Amino acid sequence: MPELPEVETVVRELRPLLTGKSIHSVVVSRFKLRHPWEKKWSSVVAGKTIRKLKRRGKWVQVFLDDDSLLALHLGMTGQLTVHPTSDPSADHVHLQIRLDREGEELRFRDPRRFGSSLYFATEEKWYAWLDEKLGPEPFDLEPKSWSESLRSSQRTLKALLLDQSLVAGVGNIYADESLHLARLHPEQKGKQTSPAEAERLREAIVQVLTKAINGRGSTIRNYVGGSGLRGEYQEALLVYGRKGEPCGKCSTPVEQLRLGGRSTHYCPTCQVKPQAHPSGGTSAPGRRVRRDA
DNA sequence: ACAGGATCCTGGGGGC
DNA sequence: TGCCCCCAGGATCCTG
Numbered sequence: 001m002p003e004l005p006e007v008e009t010v011v012r013e014l015r016p017l018l019t020g021k022s023i024h025s026v027v028v029s030r031f032k033l034r035h036p037w038e039k040k041w042s043s044v045v046a047g048k049t050i051r052k053l054k055r056r057g058k059w060v061q062v063f064l065d066d067d068s069l070l071a072l073h074l075g076m077t078g079q080l081t082v083h084p085t086s087d088p089s090a091d092h093v094h095l096q097i098r099l100d101r102e103g104e105e106l107r108f109r110d111p112r113r114f115g116s117s118l119y120f121a122t123e124e125k126w127y128a129w130l131d132e133k134l135g136p137e138p139f140d141l142e143p144k145s146w147s148e149s150l151r152s153s154q155r156t157l158k159a160l161l162l163d164q165s166l167v168a169g170v171g172n173i174y175a176d177e178s179l180h181l182a183r184l185h186p187e188q189k190g191k192q193t194s195p196a197e198a199e200r201l202r203e204a205i206v207q208v209l210t211k212a213i214n215g216r217g218s219t220i221r222n223y224v225g226g227s228g229l230r231g232e233y234q235e236a237l238l239v240y241g242r243k244g245e246p247c248g249k250c251s252t253p254v255e256q257l258r259l260g261g262r263s264t265h266y267c268p269t270c271q272v273k274p275q276a277h278p279s280g281g282t283s284a285p286g287r288r289v290r291r292d293a
Numbered sequence: 294a295c296a297g298g299a300t301c302c303t304g305g306g307g308g309c
Numbered sequence: 310t311g312c313c314c315c316c317a318g319g320a321t322c323c324t325g
Binding site for chain 1: 321
């Protein structure tokens, strides 16, 4: 569920509540997350101080004071919020990280249990684990290599945007929104994408994610930020979840299709699917596109 | 190499 | 009210 803007919002809202606090203990539920908390970690992190919080892709990184860290992934329905220890515990709380002195705890709640919790003894080990899975942050994409990586793939743009090893943090909502803003069809193949289109897409991703962060993310169902508040950006979505509603740009009804098992929303007028290769023909790059007048 | 499906889960909504 | 089916913001594994 939470994509980059939602995770960024969680981190920003938790940062003032957690930075400088030390961990007293960890209470673990009997249910297992995708990467379940290992019992031995509880005694390892007890007594350590939270040095800083940072987002990387859809991961929340909790850096501790001795070069170790916790890495938390919210999956589809994960929530991270701070509560007084005395608050009654909600359902599906998997981790309660008790903080010293304040009588407060960080709770990791996740009904669907697709979330992950990991501990790494050193940052080096974490980055080694992560680097093979995660591509650059969208804001750090280098235009030329981005364009080339699209160009070298037969996969659809939708699939490419969801591939975390290509660009980190984009999920189903913002993939659809970015393609719409860039006026590119979700089924367009990477290799059909010109450098100008790739750049349009890169800029659209940055713009969509930036606006969504400013709106504190989108709440479709469960999402809440670190403060426990819902997001606001769902109101500003132009295609995602708007099947049949008029496109914000041209008022053609938004269409929905299924791509890679994910529901995909697009405007059939703004986002035109490029012609597949004429059978047997090779389309030379830069060739003039004929449009019937 | 890539698409598509199944999988891990729970909960909410729609239809009957 | 209840039941059944479908759907969901993610990621991974398997098959064809």
